[in-house]
Amino acid sequence: MCAEIPPMHSLFPSFQKHLQQNYSTLPSTRIDSLTPQLASPLVLKLPKSIYTQAQEIVDDLYRLTQNSEYQKQQHAHFPFTHFQEQPSLLSSLDVHVNEQQQLKIIEINTNASSYLVNAEHYTSRSMPLFADAKQSLKQSFQKTFGDHLAPGKLFLIIDENPEQQNMYVEFLMYREFLAKEFSVRCEIADVKELVWDATQGLMWRGEAVSGIYNRSTDFYFKDSPHLAQAFQNSQTLLSPHPWGYALIADKNRLIEWNEQLDPQVYPHLTRALLKTFRFSQFKDADDLWSQRNGFFFKPPNAYGSRSVYKGKSISRTVFQRIFSDDFIAQEACAAPEVVMEFENQKSQFKYDLRFYFFENKIQLAIARLYQGQLTNLQTPLGGLTPLEFT
Numbered sequence: 001m002c003a004e005i006p007p008m009h010s011l012f013p014s015f016q017k018h019l020q021q022n023y024s025t026l027p028s029t030r031i032d033s034l035t036p037q038l039a040s041p042l043v044l045k046l047p048k049s050i051y052t053q054a055q056e057i058v059d060d061l062y063r064l065t066q067n068s069e070y071q072k073q074q075h076a077h078f079p080f081t082h083f084q085e086q087p088s089l090l091s092s093l094d095v096h097v098n099e100q101q102q103l104k105i106i107e108i109n110t111n112a113s114s115y116l117v118n119a120e121h122y123t124s125r126s127m128p129l130f131a132d133a134k135q136s137l138k139q140s141f142q143k144t145f146g147d148h149l150a151p152g153k154l155f156l157i158i159d160e161n162p163e164q165q166n167m168y169v170e171f172l173m174y175r176e177f178l179a180k181e182f183s184v185r186c187e188i189a190d191v192k193e194l195v196w197d198a199t200q201g202l203m204w205r206g207e208a209v210s211g212i213y214n215r216s217t218d219f220y221f222k223d224s225p226h227l228a229q230a231f232q233n234s235q236t237l238l239s240p241h242p243w244g245y246a247l248i249a250d251k252n253r254l255i256e257w258n259e260q261l262d263p264q265v266y267p268h269l270t271r272a273l274l275k276t277f278r279f280s281q282f283k284d285a286d287d288l289w290s291q292r293n294g295f296f297f298k299p300p301n302a303y304g305s306r307s308v309y310k311g312k313s314i315s316r317t318v319f320q321r322i323f324s325d326d327f328i329a330q331e332a333c334a335a336p337e338v339v340m341e342f343e344n345q346k347s348q349f350k351y352d353l354r355f356y357f358f359e360n361k362i363q364l365a366i367a368r369l370y371q372g373q374l375t376n377l378q379t380p381l382g383g384l385t386p387l388e389f390t
Helices: 012-022 028-032 048-065 068-075 115-124 133-148 168-182 225-231 242-249 252-260 267-272 285-290 316-323
Strands: 044-046 091-097 103-109 154-159 185-190 194-197 201-204 211-214 237-239 276-278 295-298 328-331 337-342 345-358 361-370 383-385 387-389
Touching: 012 028, 012 115, 028 168, 044 048, 048 068, 048 091, 048 103, 048 242, 048 267, 048 345, 048 361, 048 387, 068 242, 091 242, 103 242, 103 267, 115 133, 115 168, 115 361, 115 383, 133 168, 133 211, 133 237, 133 345, 133 361, 154 168, 168 185, 194 225, 201 225, 211 225, 225 237, 242 252, 252 276, 252 328, 285 316, 361 387
Parallel strands: 044 387, 154 185, 154 211, 211 237
Antiparallel strands: 091 103, 091 345, 194 201, 276 328, 295 328, 337 345, 345 361, 361 383
16 A cells, blocks of 8 residues: 655745755756655744753753763773764754753754755745854864865765665755865765775775765664774764764663763753663563553664654553563653644644754754654654744
């Protein structure tokens, strides 16, 4: 059975035209096939206090990652002994807003997608907020890669089977963006095409690679030995990378922060934490089963909604299966809901917020409007939605 195609809203053709005008190498077939949920026609208005809270959390996160004792603690169980420590690109803070208008962290990502798409969403609608998003992105690439992103160098965007990825269109956008901004030769490559050379570093089709924008979700390079070799030396720089992931995005950190962080030192981060536990912290499976309604169950090193189960709706069979796996239980925090209107049509949505950040600066923010159980890009009039803070 074919999936139902969401109806196109009236503003989406102008977004497609904007992409076509600003990314000359995007094939028209790719633009024509884009889902309208990449650019919702709605605007979510929120109080300025929401943005302020997000920036305060990002500030706390940055101070934590720069703390030498915290770094030492993470080094102790990090799977690499020597490795590059350049900044990690394109991190995101994914949050819900609770009934008290406080942000609660659902997860933190270090290879967040859709940044360029969202930046163009604001631009195509002439919205002043985050007008410098692309310039900020350029600066973060420059600070991360330096001379590794320079004219005459080979720079790659990589993933497993990149052409099959849902956001492949954004890979094409990044390729053009990086080539234009840095005059670098930028290509899109499959992880499986990379070869490690002890003298020249990573090789792609017989050429030495200078730097890599990494979209792979093999976060610790367990299945990517060539990337692991590159990460352990400075010949080929990669970002995002395992060290950035280990510091803030591994969901085991949420457990440790609940237990170890001093609220006096990191007040904004600790206030935003949901209670999170390892399954092993419960007496047994029956103990956790009896409390399941208050939790979401997640694998610690997955991303998005993959293999995420809502305690209220999980079956006992699935629960028994995942209880023996390395899952975590995160306190349930219901997604906020909002009624919005477009062309005389009112709809009720759930939403979450994504704040993209680099080091201690928020670069861009977006809402994701949806209906149903999990965030998706399928709800009519929903999807990626720009924000206004008033």
